[in-house]
Amino acid sequence: MHEAVSHFLHRHAPLSLSGFAMAIVSGTLGVAASSFIPDSDHSTTSPSLRKRNSSSLFPKASDTSSVDGKAAHRTSSPVHLKLAESPLSSRNIFKQNHEGLFNLCMVTLVAVIIRLFLENLLKYGWLMKRDFWLSTFTAWPLFICSLGLPIFPLAAFVVEKLAQKNLLPEPIVLCSHVIITSASVLYPALVILRFDCALMSGIGLMLYSCALWLKLVSYAHTSYDMRCEAKSRLEGKSSADSKNGELPYRVNIKDLAYFMVAPTLCYQLSYPRTQFIRKFWVARQVLKLILVNVVMGFIIEQYMIPVMHNSKPPRRGYWLHFIERNLKLAVPSIGLWFCIFYSIFHLWLNIVAELLRFGDREFYKDWWNAKNMEEYWKMWNIPVHRWMVRHLYGPCMKRKLPRWVAISISFLLSAVLHEICVSVPCHVFQLWAFNGMMLQIPLVLSSKPLQKRFPSSKAGNVFFWFLFCIYGQPNCVLMYYHALMERRGLRID
DSSP, rough: OOOHHHHHHHTTTTTTHHHHHHHHTGGGGGGGGGGGSSSOOTTTTTTTHHHHOOTTTSGGGGTTTSSOHHHHTTTTTTHHHSSOOTTTTTTTGGGGGOOHHHHHHHHHHHHHHHHHHHHHHHHHHHOOOTTGGGGGOHHHHHHHHHHTTTTHHHHHHHHHHHHHHTTOOOHHHHHHHHHHHHHHHHHHHHHHSOOOOHHHHHHHHHHHHHHHHHHHHHHHHHHHHHHHHHHHHHHOOSSOTTTTTTOOOOHHHHHHHHHHSSSOSOOSSSOEEEEEEEHHHHHHHHHHHHHHHHHHHIIIIIHHHHHHHHHOOOGGTTTHHHHHHHHHHHHHHHHHHHHHHIIIIIIHHHHHHHHBBBBOOOOOOOOOSSHHHHHHHHHHHHHHHHHHHHIIHHHHHTOOOOOHHHHHHHHHHHHHHHHHHHHHHHHHOOOOHHHHHHHHHHHHHHHHHHHHSOOOOOHHHHHHHHIIIIIHHHHHHHHHHHHHHHHOOOOOO
8 A cells, every 4th residue: 555655646746735635635545446437427537537447546657648647636537426335335235344343343252251251250259169070070979870881782782693693583672772772871860860969970971871872772773774684685675775885784892882982873884984093183182172171160160150149030020130140141151052062072072083083073064154943953963963864853754754743753852862961960850951942843843934934044043043042041051050959958039
């Protein structure tokens, strides 16, 4: 810009200083070169002006021969030559580059976060305890229970081995797998209900047991399908394509052991593998995981617990106070939600995948751009979504069930698992998580018709963020917190 101004002054020295000052005041130096080029309707303007290069604010040296310098820069020369709208008008606002405004929003957000951090420290002091996460690992009954859970995959392997040798009929195999998979969830739940341990320990154990249940169901279902396919091949009735890359049916303890620790919920005999392990990359991810967990503990102890402690139950008439606490809890809740997502789906699963050389690492998609709840559940948790499609939604559609029935069954199972993971560790059975999941069925079923009627992706994304993160999560957290306090005899008046 400075070079252009110097070039301009050097070439047009006859321009008086007063005229140059008036040009700065009137803002003509900020006008694009295209504004000097008249439209086709202005026939009275000089044809030489139409040949001006629109990519430069000032005329090139080659243009001086065709343009009279005194006439082109006279004070009486017209500057308003075409119709133009303001950049922020309704027609042009989405055509502009708003990167500067985005930077302003980010700077403002950082300033607000720093102010809230200082305000929180001045009001409550330092609340985070050193043993926040250490208390989770001191729940010895739950730790011993987690060490005993591998007995269920071993039992499933024995059942499949007997079925492979035709020593067990299919009804007995099915009943055995139902008992094994059910026990893998009921046993940890009973231990948690028997020993009132730390809340985070109970949630972690229930998440582990539910993931184990999904893996065992996939193992039994996939093995049954491969066993039926093997029998059909022996009878010459196989309908499978020999070129689809399917491996022959086998029951191997190594395959099951790898599947139990692999970052996937869908069993198969072979997975895409990488060639080597990046040790320094794993070390960096582990450090990130530790840092993110510290941030999670800080958000919970320093922000969420004081807000929840100062809230009042809505059923006692404190609805306005409850709504205010809900909105105040929304900000740290969103931060905690992103930390949970980043630590589990990006850091932890990638660490496990790298150590096992597991190749398929699409654990999530850009769910933050979801236009509706259906897109969110398809992109948020890819391992669970693939399990649902493969073992629940797909079989329902294969049996000619309506699509809404298949979606309802999938959400029913998801609602039950969500309720178990929250209610059992809290020792509170109010079905709030279950109802929250089931209420999303009409939202999912109506998402596509609404999107066709209102095609704006921004409106759908804003509605998703408000419904899920601003209203849904803080409301559910407050409800379970007050129920937990009442169970412990700590009523908040």
